[in-house]
Amino acid sequence: MNPLRADHISPLDMFKIGIGPSSSHTVGPMVAALEFRRQTLENFKGNFSGDQTTEDIYRFRVELFGSLSATGQGHATDAAICAGLSGMHPKSTSTKEIWAAMPSLQASPHVKFGNQTIFFQPDTDIIWQGWFMDDEPLPHPNTIRFRLYQGAAIVFEQVILSVGGGFVETVDPHTGQRRKAEDKDPNITLPYPYNSASEFIEQCESNKLESWQIVIANEDARGLKEEVLRSKLQEILEAMESSIESGLHTDGILPGGLNVRRRAKTLYQQLQSGKSPAWAGNDLRPSVYAMAVNEENAAGGRVVTAPTNGSSGIIPAVWRTLRESESLSPEVLQNGLITASVVGALVKTHASISGAEVGCQGEVGTSCAMAAAGATAMLGGNANQIEQAAEIGIEHHLGMTCDPIKGLVQVPCIERNAMGAVKALNAVALSLASDGTHLISLDKALSVMKQTGLDMNQKYKETATGGLALG
Ligand code: SF4
Structure with missing residues (x-):
């Protein structure tokens, strides 16, 4: 990964139309959840049929660490995660729809992908963690770990950081390096x-x-x-x-x-x-x-x-x-x-x-x-x-x-x-x-x-x- 340079950041990266109350605790987590949804779709398209057996059932779990865990409830981080996993974007989805996503999932705990679904009950599948991840210090104070389970097995995982201003970075699971969406072509x-x-x-x-x-x-x-x-x-x-x-x-x-x-x-x-x-x-x-x-x-x-x-x-x-x-x-x-x-x-x-x-x-x-x-x-x-x-x-x-x-x-x-x-x-x-x-x-x-x-x-x-x- 190339180190971020100031001339890599466009005015359109810096000014983003979104929703309140927080760019790091609301917009960033929503963008992160949307990104995890996109990756899940890319990797598992076609697997989420409506007639899964109990052992095969797919389920999302989201762990919030550090400051996101400490103040996320006041910042509606959980509601933002629900909206992102449901495929909503902070700029283009109406605020009314965004804030309706969490109550909707609480009532019917299935994230929809067309006519397929993944189980996700926000009350139990969003987990408010502390300042360590697997006993290790966090890569950033605003760290989120998304996991896709098939039965008890973790089949896909992404750690995404909400680094402020609605910017997010994905942590490479193999190298631990952070990838920024605003990374520009160095050539x-x-x-x-x-x-x-x-x-x-x-x-x-x-x-x-x-x-x-x-x-x-x-x-x-x-x-x-x-x-x-x-x-x-x-x-x-x-x-x-x-x-x-x-x-x-x-x-x-x-x-x-x-x-x-x-x-x-x-x-x-x-x-x-x-x-x-x-x-x-x-x-x-x-x-x-x-x-x-x-x-x-x-x-x-x-x-x-x-x-x-x-x-x-x-x-x-x-x-x-x-x-x-x-x-x-x-x-x-x-x-x-x-x-x-x-x-x-x-x-x-x-x-x-x-x-x-x-x-x-x-x-x-x-x-x-x-x-x-x-x-x-x-x-x-x-x-x-x-x-x-x-x-x-x-x-x-x-x-x-x-x-x-x-x-x-x-x-x-x-x-x-x-x-x-x-x-x-x-x-x-x-x-x-x-x-x-x-x-x-x-x-x-x-x-x-x-x-x-x-x-x-x-x-x-x-x-x-x-x-x-x-x-
Ligand atoms: S940095 Fe903290 S005190 Fe300052 S505006 Fe943001 S939430 Fe409020």
Whole structure:
């Protein structure tokens, strides 16, 4: 396996339309289950007849390890597994159908493959395990083992990791190596290769290209034409807008038992009727927009990973605020997403975007940095200013822990997105007011983020066993 490079990660890998409440604990497991279903079909097609004898009966079992086991119930990991095994996709299946999959299997425990079936009762066939797999440490804090049994015998098995942001990796059973879906053909020569922020700046400057032009040319070399990329990015922008609108017009109590009341709608009404405090003025907009998206996420609605679900409110909020204030065109907003994705790719490659691996600095911190970079690009900043804005976004989230109460992506997550959006806009203003010269590089900040995540006590990494999660 080739080591992952930042220039291997497409904007379309980074921004994925999916469902709440969590990219690592809901979207990733659903994608993993879908992948296991695909592999099972490929390997055993035709074997699952409806007239099997008891000894021959096929059955799925799914073991959830680590953080998935610790907080998976609050994140609807079990429901996501049921939906994935049933063949549903987080982007293309309606949220109503997705959430109906688990009750349906509980009532009738057979996964359907056309008119054939495999037994799967979620109440007994999803097993919440601990932090070791067969007495060995886990390959990742979010590890899933899927097994297909024929009678008592295991006939097929896959270990799949949900590594954050809806990304999954499959572990090779023979070598233990991890295979990423986003692995690209290493034989394709990119016109503008980069694997660090400094290399990216160098490509922009030496070729006199804008940040997004570098990515568009690289994607084109891989066969993704600019018009296709732009049309998919437009779809992503529209999904982001929908999540804001839905959040701004829905009230009530969020699911999960914490009794958290949605606030975005009321705050928005106050904002529109001029009832917000005068000193806050329009500055409340990014906070309200971010909260609207994260309330949708917490309710299991449709959102876009940016780079994760927990941090899905920041980029939509910043984009909408700037669209309204600066009348930015769809093309400029797409350029911003492309630039933001470069920062997300650098973090994913050199640190992590997973709260279970490095805490919330990897989710809200990364999103803030992506938003700051993309917004700086949209407002005409040069490569150094873009890099500076991203660095500010990361630097001022270093060490931030992930300790959601009851494992639900609600407290502190919803407000944290509001704060992240405001910080991102501040980072843009600071970087555009300077010439891009600064002391700490983004590359350095990412290596500090990674080390801080490694040093962070496990209880602060999405386990609901420390910090605010203790109440
Ligand atoms: S605290 Fe941060 S990293 Fe943890 S679930 Fe919430 S948003 Fe995600």
